[in-house]
Amino acid sequence: MEALTHVNYWAAIALAMIGLYAIIAPSNLVKKLIGLGMFQTAIFLIYITVGKVEGGTAPIIDPAYDVYSNPLPHVLILTAIVVSVSTLAVGLALTVAIKRAYGTVEEDDIDEQDRR
Amino acid sequence: MIASHLPVLQVALPLIAAPVCVLLRRGRWAWAFTTIVCWGMLAIAALLLDQAMGAGPISYRLGGWAPPIGIEYRLDGVNAFVLLILAGTAALMMPYARQSVEQEIRPERQHLFYCVFLLALTGLLGIAATGDAFNIYVFLEISSLASYVLIALGRRRRALTASYQYLIIGTIGASLILIGIGFLYAKTGTLNIADLAERVPALGETPAILAAFAFITVGVLIKLALFPFHLWLPNAYAYAPSFVSAFFAATATKVGAYMLLRFVFTVFGAPFAFGTLPLKEVLLSLSLIAVLAGSLAALFQTDLKRLLAFSSVGQIGYLGVGIGLASVTGVTGALVHVFNHALMKGGLFLAAGAIAYRLGATDLSALHGLGRRMPFTMAAVVIGGLGLVGVPITSGFVSKWYLVQGAFEEGLWPVALFVLVGSLIALAYVGRVIEAAYFRAAPEGGEPVREAPWAMQLSIWAMIAGSVYFGLHTDLTVGIAERAAAVLLGAP
Numbered sequence: 001m002e003a004l005t006h007v008n009y010w011a012a013i014a015l016a017m018i019g020l021y022a023i024i025a026p027s028n029l030v031k032k033l034i035g036l037g038m039f040q041t042a043i044f045l046i047y048i049t050v051g052k053v054e055g056g057t058a059p060i061i062d063p064a065y066d067v068y069s070n071p072l073p074h075v076l077i078l079t080a081i082v083v084s085v086s087t088l089a090v091g092l093a094l095t096v097a098i099k100r101a102y103g104t105v106e107e108d109d110i111d112e113q114d115r116r
Numbered sequence: 117m118i119a120s121h122l123p124v125l126q127v128a129l130p131l132i133a134a135p136v137c138v139l140l141r142r143g144r145w146a147w148a149f150t151t152i153v154c155w156g157m158l159a160i161a162a163l164l165l166d167q168a169m170g171a172g173p174i175s176y177r178l179g180g181w182a183p184p185i186g187i188e189y190r191l192d193g194v195n196a197f198v199l200l201i202l203a204g205t206a207a208l209m210m211p212y213a214r215q216s217v218e219q220e221i222r223p224e225r226q227h228l229f230y231c232v233f234l235l236a237l238t239g240l241l242g243i244a245a246t247g248d249a250f251n252i253y254v255f256l257e258i259s260s261l262a263s264y265v266l267i268a269l270g271r272r273r274r275a276l277t278a279s280y281q282y283l284i285i286g287t288i289g290a291s292l293i294l295i296g297i298g299f300l301y302a303k304t305g306t307l308n309i310a311d312l313a314e315r316v317p318a319l320g321e322t323p324a325i326l327a328a329f330a331f332i333t334v335g336v337l338i339k340l341a342l343f344p345f346h347l348w349l350p351n352a353y354a355y356a357p358s359f360v361s362a363f364f365a366a367t368a369t370k371v372g373a374y375m376l377l378r379f380v381f382t383v384f385g386a387p388f389a390f391g392t393l394p395l396k397e398v399l400l401s402l403s404l405i406a407v408l409a410g411s412l413a414a415l416f417q418t419d420l421k422r423l424l425a426f427s428s429v430g431q432i433g434y435l436g437v438g439i440g441l442a443s444v445t446g447v448t449g450a451l452v453h454v455f456n457h458a459l460m461k462g463g464l465f466l467a468a469g470a471i472a473y474r475l476g477a478t479d480l481s482a483l484h485g486l487g488r489r490m491p492f493t494m495a496a497v498v499i500g501g502l503g504l505v506g507v508p509i510t511s512g513f514v515s516k517w518y519l520v521q522g523a524f525e526e527g528l529w530p531v532a533l534f535v536l537v538g539s540l541i542a543l544a545y546v547g548r549v550i551e552a553a554y555f556r557a558a559p560e561g562g563e564p565v566r567e568a569p570w571a572m573q574l575s576i577w578a579m580i581a582g583s584v585y586f587g588l589h590t591d592l593t594v595g596i597a598e599r600a601a602a603v604l605l606g607a608p
Contacts, residue, residue, distance in 0.1 A: 023284060036287055043295050050302040073301070076250055080294060083257045087287050090264050094280045101273035110277055 008049040015042035027107040029098065033091045040084045047073040047080075119163075123176035123189040126160050126199060127242045127255075129153060134234040143218065143226025150230045151210040154203065157241070161196070161203035168196035169596065175247070183247070184308035190247030193600035197451065198244040198374045201458050205366045206237055208582075212466055212575035213359050219473055220271055220357045229269065233363075236262035240371050249297045249307045249383070252375065253290060256339065259371070260286045263364060267356040278351035285348045289338030296332030299324045300383070309383060317385045321392055325384075329393065332379050340372030342436050343406035346429045350413075353425035358469025361421060365428055366462030366579075370454045373435045377447070380439070381604040390442045403436030404534045411541035415548070420468045420478040423545060424461065427504060430538060431457050434519060437531060441522045444601045449518030451597035452590075456511035456583060460503040463579030467496045470568035470576060480548065485558025487550075489565040492573055494553045496580045501546035503583050506539045511587035514594065 015038055022035025051073030059071040095105055102110050118125070133153045137146040168174055168191045176189040191199070213230075221229050239259025243252050264286070268279035301307055303324045304315040319325050334345075341349040349369075353361045380389045389395040410430030417423040431453070438450025470493045471486065472478050487494045503510035516535060523531040567573070586593050 020288075023288070029280065032284060036284060039288070040291055043291055043298065046295065047298050050298060073298075076301075079250075079254055083254065083261075086261055087257070087283070090261055091280070091283050094264070094268055094276060094283065097268065098273075098276045098280060101276055114274060114277070 008045060012042045012045040012049070015039075015045065029095045029105045029107060030092070033088060033095070036091070037084065037088055040080070040087075044077045044080060044084075047077045121176075122160050122164055122167075123174055123191055123245060124178060126157060126164065126203075127189075127238060127245050129157055129160070130234040130238040130241065134231045134238065137227050137231040137234060140227055143221075143223060143229075144214065146227035146230040147210075147214045147217070150213075150234060151207075153234065154207040154210050154237075157203040157237075158200075158207040161200045164191055165193075165196040165200050165596070167191075168193055169599065184306050184311045187251060188247040188308060188310070189245050190310060191245065193596060193603050194377065194451070195244045195374065197596050197600055198370065198454070199241060201370060201455055202237070202240050202244060202367050205363065205458055205462055208578045209359065209363055209366075209462065209466065209575050211571045212362075212469070215569050215572060216359045216469055216473060217357070220359075221269060225269070229266070232262045232265050233360075235259075236266060236363075240367055243371050244374055247309045249300065249309055249312060251307075252378075253294050253297060256290050256293065256375075259368070260290060260339075263360075263368065266360040266364075267352050269360070270355040270357050272355055274351065275355035278348075278355045282348040282352045285338060285345075289335045289345070292331045292335030292338070294335075296328040296330075296335060299328035299331065303328070309378070312383045313385070316383055317388055320388075326393075329384055329389070333376070333395070336372060336375045336379060337402075340376060340432060340435075341369055341429065342432055343402055343409055343429065346406065346410070346432070349429060350422055350425040353428065353465075354419065354422040358465070358472055361425075362462050362465035362469060365424070365465045366458040369428065369432055369435075370458055373432075373439070373450065373454055376439060377450075377604055381447075381606075386442055386605060396440055396442055399436055399440030400528075400531060403433040403440055404531065406430060406433030406436060407534060407538035408433075408541070411538050411545065414545045415541060417545075418480055420471065420480060420483065420549065421465070423480075423549070424464055424468060427542065427545065428461060430542070431461065431504065433538070434515070434535065437535065438515075438519050438522065441519075441526055441528075441531075442605075443522050443525055444598065444605055445518055445525055446522035447601035447604055448594065448597045449515055449522050451600055452511075452518060452593050453515035455593050455597070456503070456515050456586060459579050459583040459586065460500050460510075460512060463496060463576055463583060464500040464504075466572070466576045466579060467493050467500065470572045473572065474565050474568060480552045483549065483552040484556035485553070486565070487554035489558060490567050493568050493576065496576045497553070498546075498550055499580050499584065501542075501549060503587070505542045505546055509584065509587050511583045511585075511593075514587055514590050518594075 019035045019039030023032050051070040053069045056067040056069040057065045059068040099105050102113055140146045173192040178187040217226055236259050239255045242255030264279050264283045268276050338345040353365055407430050410426050414423050414426035434453055435450050438446045468478050475482050503512035506512040506516040519535055520532045
């Protein structure tokens, strides 16, 4: 089965699509942020998969091994995870502020209040 | 000694200055400190541009690690020009900031405001300065996160929802860029832009490169707010604090335009983007729709800040037209317009903020009779507005001249026609503002309105006078832009 060899990529695509759907479909602002988190996690998975070398071990120099995984994507994704956490923090802080100002975190109710 | 470290100082200075603002505790001290930092950065940017134009591209090794292993800051005519625009806008706007921020931001948050502002500036400068693709993503997120916070500080509660909306759309855009960079890395094994520029064209039309191109282009277009990705922009600019609207209107989308230029022309190369792929047709048609739709939407706004924001959507279309023409003249037009639009729209948003400072509102109906009561501010609005239309002797004319000329060179006269139609619509919406301010009587029994404070006037007129000056003296801007365009297109 050709398709099964790329199982990580299929998982990443599935996660990204679920994430995007969860950003667009729900009206709840917190659920949208959960979707955003899933979408970003899917991208991390792609990077980590790229860094994997077949038969490679953790990239710590040791005479017993001579094949290592590529550590650079891991480092990049460490940075991207920090970014993603900060984004989530800012997004949740905004949601709290919106809840205080509007009394709701449902987008439909907020739109209705703005139209008034 | 220090001179050789200027490229990194350009980015590191505001980054180090940001936490200092938190320690200063007082809004006014933080403002004074930020002002000094901004003028220092303008000096650095001017020196760097001089160096980059004179001796050719500057390559700076971060921490002494040689590229492509280490991160490189690479400054050629293009990004040194963008750095100057960013630092110059920040420096010229700082006199305005003090009173505007004191009125709009709560006292206990003012020093934090300047901290976040400096972080946003760090991100924008970093995108322009770096020669590393992943670094672009990180700096993009630094500036975006700071801008979400700054926009949310607007006084009306709609600022919060505008900021939330921008956060969602902006993060998706940045994530798409991240996927694209990931594909490029998987395919080439490098993140250095100069390295990518050598290896990517050699790979040609492989699926991963095509996917990378699609993801990066769409991501950048979201950040640039080109139609149909502009939905976040009008609310974000309309409800942000005055100073923030003015600063981002002048800088954020300009950095988006720079990213588009850098990825399309340097990394993927014009032959791939415009020859193999139909970027020209896509970009030109989207841009022309942006010009028309943005300008038409501006025509029907009842609030000055929203009107200016929709006008920005239209003006971004002009940037897209110049880039989409993919000729030296077209890209020159786009780069000159980046500079000129920063001055004009920055000045206009500052003036709108000055009106909000005195009136507490920017509805067009609140502007009635304001031509008499705030003569200097309104005069600035009129001159800036005529710049948006592209009337001769304003700098808007210069950029449109190059765009129209570029369109004719390519034999695309409908493009030139659309550019001119866009100008006519701009005339109509600027006319509405002028009509409200000069030809309607002031409401009776209202409180007397004073002219805006002189420090705010200083910033407004510095921007507006600049836009007229560079409309008359085009050697400097066009000279730099032409050479930068030649660098991008690989012409000698």
